[in-house]
Amino acid sequence: xxxxxxxxxxxxxxxxxxxxxxxxxxxxxxxxxxxxxxxxxxxxxxxxxxxxxxxxxxxxxxxxxxxxxxxxxxxxxxxxxxxxxxxxxxxxxxxxxxxxxxxxxxxxxxxxxxxxxxxxxxxxxxxxxxxxxxx
Amino acid sequence: xxxxxxxxxxxxxxxxxxxxxxxxxxxxxxxxxxxxxxxxxxxxxxxxxxxxxxxxxxxxxxxxxxxxxxxxxxxxxxxxxxxxxxxxxxxxxxxxxxxxxxxxxxxxxxxxxxxxxx
Numbered sequence: 001x002x003x004x005x006x007x008x009x010x011x012x013x014x015x016x017x018x019x020x021x022x023x024x025x026x027x028x029x030x031x032x033x034x035x036x037x038x039x040x041x042x043x044x045x046x047x048x049x050x051x052x053x054x055x056x057x058x059x060x061x062x063x064x065x066x067x068x069x070x071x072x073x074x075x076x077x078x079x080x081x082x083x084x085x086x087x088x089x090x091x092x093x094x095x096x097x098x099x100x101x102x103x104x105x106x107x108x109x110x111x112x113x114x115x116x117x118x119x120x121x122x123x124x125x126x127x128x129x130x131x132x133x134x135x
Numbered sequence: 136x137x138x139x140x141x142x143x144x145x146x147x148x149x150x151x152x153x154x155x156x157x158x159x160x161x162x163x164x165x166x167x168x169x170x171x172x173x174x175x176x177x178x179x180x181x182x183x184x185x186x187x188x189x190x191x192x193x194x195x196x197x198x199x200x201x202x203x204x205x206x207x208x209x210x211x212x213x214x215x216x217x218x219x220x221x222x223x224x225x226x227x228x229x230x231x232x233x234x235x236x237x238x239x240x241x242x243x244x245x246x247x248x249x250x251x252x253x
Contacts, residue, residue: 051170061166119164
């Protein structure tokens with residue numbers, strides 16, 4: 001962080017952004033689940049964010065999304081010669097997305113987001129109480 | 136002993152330590168899904184003792200009393216944040232911050248009344 005120490009709003013706020021990136025990645029994966037393409041190369045593969053903690057001083061740390069990686073899960077090959085996109089062998093390739101795993105991921109991301117909102121709310125009300133002290 | 140220590144006793148230092156601990160627990164909750172993150176906390180009593188008896192500032196006292204949380208159950212990704220533990224401690228710490236704040240307010244009221252001479 002540039003000069004000034006990390007406040008509780010930085011910690012929770014950045015964690016919320018990270019969880020939002022995760023939620024977005026899940027949304028893209030879900031949207032592409034069941035997508036069919038003619039070649040294995042073109043088939044959609046699930047994407048996942050990689051989280052890393054950013055430490056300010058000992059014990060005080062927030063999260064950032066280091067990068068978003070494409071998983072190397074194999075697209076499902078299906079024999080469907082009547083499909084308009086089928087290749088010369090009559091195969092189509094389905095996106096490599098595990099929808100139930102994505103569903104779990106979505107729920108977890110939203111719960112973690114809620115946790116951080118709660119932390120922020122608590123911190124805010126304590127700060128306001130402190131500001132009003134003696135009035 | 137500074138003037139603020141004479142006015143507020145143990146509560147000034149306690150409030151400072153509570154606020155620092157709030158940051159620490161917020162960091163743990165923020166990193167609940169970061170692989171390999173090790174949760175940290177302070178021994179509040181030890182930190183407060185050090186700050187009040189030896190007169191060290193809150194930052195130094197925090198450093199001395201800090202440690203890593205021992206998880207109830209190990210995880211595959213090496214993360215030691217257990218949300219149930221962290222959230223309970225966060226709530227407890229927030230309530231105690233509020234309590235310390237009302238003690239401080241009481242002291243402040245006493246002093247204001249004495250100054251007014253009512």
